[in-house]
Amino acid sequence: MVRRSFTAVLEKNSTFTEAFQTEPYETAWASEARWFVRVQEMSGTGARLRATAQISPDGLFWCDEGTAALEMTGVGLSSQALREFGHWLRLRVELSGEAPKVKVTIYLALKE
Amino acid sequence: MxxxxxxxxxxxxxxxxxxxxxxxxxxxxxxxxxxPRLARFNPLKRILVFDDFDEGINGWAELVSNHNGNLDDLRPVLRDMRPAQLSNCTFFDTGTHGSMSGTYALKLATRARQFHTAASIKRLTFQKPGPVQFEMYFTFKAEQTFDAPDPNWDGNFTPSERNFGEMTISNDVCMGEDGPRFICALRYRNATPEGELVQKWMYKTSLHTTTKMDRAGQTLQSVDYHVREVNDWKEIPGGRQPLCFNETSTKINWHYLRWVFDTAKQRNTELQVNDLVMDLRGIPVPSYGQGYRSLNHLLNFLLDVRANRAVRNFLFVDSAVISVDW
Incomplete structure (x- = not known):
């Protein structure tokens, strides 16, 4: 049997002006995960996006996973790989700078 | 059997x-x-699909509206239907519940936003017109909330049951190169936005607004993708059925559902949920008056769950079978 895999698109061309978290996503079956954050637009003086992986035992209560956050200051694609993350994943995203505004697509690529 | x-x-x-x-x-x-994995189903002569979600997502993709490459053009009602999940049915109080058999179930989860809908679609085509049957074992939940406890809680009925809105099974069928195209949709309405329990099966009385109709300016609302206007639903005669929510937001009990429709007659045939069997042959099914290209022999199956309040709603499916009589 080849290894099972699945890509979830958790945000599609979504525009944000303040901090947010992606929806909880169940990952118990997967041993590998890779976040992809695609910034399609970014505006605001000194705008910066900072995405931190979070884990949870139940989809209700969350803590940081511990890997260094992804930081992006402009349009582009960035990625982060995780292992041993347990059964739930989400991204905690913070925006900084003056009147920051971003349009993003966020993927979670999972593999057994 | x-x-x-x-x-x-x-x-x-x-x-x-x-x-x-x-x-x-x-x-x-x-x-x-x-x-034994199939002995709990009652398939027609030929099984097209047997989806055991211990084996993976099995082609239940996120529903999305038509677009031409620019996702900014996605219609609001169909732009955020959420990717399905493989869930081991873990809850905060007792840990992993597991599915009906094995570990994983397909899970559709809404956002914690009123009227948000999570929808997954399975896309097939058909070889011959005739009866088609969809069966599944499912359960449903509203996410646990931690509001101030209700001092009048009687230890039996959970307020969480009022936080589960609706779940719907539907199809999308196009008989030939230029149609006709029709959509059957059957909805279990559990509770109103006010939290009043309804617990009835419904059918829709108007067409799902297509992207083609939307671009012709025919969209009237963006909170229910199935219908032209939000109140275009009627009760199925004899369709009242309290399901087994089981007193808390973390206990899941699996239910059997069997739905038959007939593509030759372009109508529903019947819906069975546990012991309730509803004859649907007399229920009208709306059909599109205009032609649609590139849908020849379309045979799509859809599952969705719709929140009545700002609480995540979940639909879990242990396994599903699609069968036909050709």
């Missing part, structure tokens, strides 16, 4: 050697009469 229906052709399994100590049942060559 019609056991003759379980003569399933499984060529790979038929040729696989069994250990000597395993008693091999008497059966015709190449046929397995008693696959």
């Amino acid at each position: 019609n056991r003759r229906r379980f003569g399933l052709m499984i060529p790979a399994a038929a040729g696989a050697p069994l250990p000597a100590q395993v008693a091999r049942p008497q059966r015709a060559a190449g046929r397995i009469p008693d696959d």
